[in-house]
Amino acid sequence: MTIDALRVSLPTSSGYVDVVRDATLTIGEGEIVGLAGESGSGKTMTSSAILGILPTGARTSGAVTFEDRNLLTLAERDLGHVRGNRIAMVFQDPTAALHPLLTIGTQITEHMRHHLGIGKKEAVERAVDLLDQVRIAEPRKALRSYPHQFSGGMRQRAAIAIALACEPRLLIADEPTTALDVTVQAGILQLFDRLRDETGVSVLFITHDLGVLSTIADRTYVFKDGAVVESGETEDVLLRPEHEYTKALIASRAQSLAQEREAEAAVEGTY
Numbered sequence: 001m002t003i004d005a006l007r008v009s010l011p012t013s014s015g016y017v018d019v020v021r022d023a024t025l026t027i028g029e030g031e032i033v034g035l036a037g038e039s040g041s042g043k044t045m046t047s048s049a050i051l052g053i054l055p056t057g058a059r060t061s062g063a064v065t066f067e068d069r070n071l072l073t074l075a076e077r078d079l080g081h082v083r084g085n086r087i088a089m090v091f092q093d094p095t096a097a098l099h100p101l102l103t104i105g106t107q108i109t110e111h112m113r114h115h116l117g118i119g120k121k122e123a124v125e126r127a128v129d130l131l132d133q134v135r136i137a138e139p140r141k142a143l144r145s146y147p148h149q150f151s152g153g154m155r156q157r158a159a160i161a162i163a164l165a166c167e168p169r170l171l172i173a174d175e176p177t178t179a180l181d182v183t184v185q186a187g188i189l190q191l192f193d194r195l196r197d198e199t200g201v202s203v204l205f206i207t208h209d210l211g212v213l214s215t216i217a218d219r220t221y222v223f224k225d226g227a228v229v230e231s232g233e234t235e236d237v238l239l240r241p242e243h244e245y246t247k248a249l250i251a252s253r254a255q256s257l258a259q260e261r262e263a264e265a266a267v268e269g270t271y
């Protein structure tokens with residue numbers, strides 16, 4: 001996918017405001033690309049533009065080229081086919097992506113039957129494979145479970161399985177580990193890495209946490225006020241940042257890690 005000079009403007013009471021400004025980025029086949037930046041820097045608006053799910057009245061310019069088509073000018077019907085089939089989303093809160101009253105199995109198989117037009121039996125077998133792929137133990141039993149019977153990490157794995165059900169070529173993951181405990185986070189990050197290796201899916205990984213990207217993103221783009229201020233191999237961006245904003249993001253992360261460690265030490269000291 002190539003995003004070329006993307007501009008997104010949203011209507012306000014006094015005209016339009018640009019929330020993404022001339023963003024240019026590429027995501028190669030099987031590549032994991034990070035989008036980093038503070039809250040409000042335009043990361044989500046960029047992914048919403050890719051998926052054609054911007055707020056009402058939004059204006060766009062530039063191009064989002066995916067499989068030889070510009071998604072910004074695609075008819076809603078064709079875009080609907082791209083969404084869910086070719087490009088899938090994973091969100092921060094897996095409970096929002098899962099229906100509380102339907103079993104995990106129903107949710108995965110209905111999604112596949114709707115998008116791939118396959119029969120129930122084949123869908124169930126594929127669902128078992130998928131749950132296995134996202135490392136959910138006893139997949140046949142898990143198919144009969146409801147979301148509330150899963151832990152947070154398991155729910156995110158199930159949401160990822162649903163996202164993968166139609167064999168998308170691009171997965172957009174918006175803060176997929178932010179709501180999870182650190183140890184569970186690590187498992188989900190490993191999962192993205194392994195899925196990329198096994199299926200060749202590309203991943204656009206959105207996060208405010210640069211540290212998360214150090215473990216999985218091949219390349220990283222840093223957003224500030226809707227514009228890309230720095231990009232490159234993740235290691236270069238993290239170890240040799242050039243832009244003051246990137247340096248500040250790295251410093252603030254180091255500070256919050258130190259505070260977390262201090263707090264943990266204080267808690268341990270009370271026992």
Ligand SMILES: Nc1ncnc2c1ncn2[C@@H]1O[C@H](COP(=O)(O)OP(=O)(O)OP(=O)(O)O)[C@@H](O)[C@H]1O
Pocket residue numbers: 010019037038039040041042043044045046055208
């Ligand atoms: N539905 C909306 N209507 C109007 N303005 C919006 C809407 N959603 C986001 N914005 C504005 O667009 C800008 C970019 O927001 P965006 O959600 O892309 O940031 P972000 O980097 O993803 O932040 P976060 O990590 O908080 O999601 C912000 O100034 C935000 O206030």
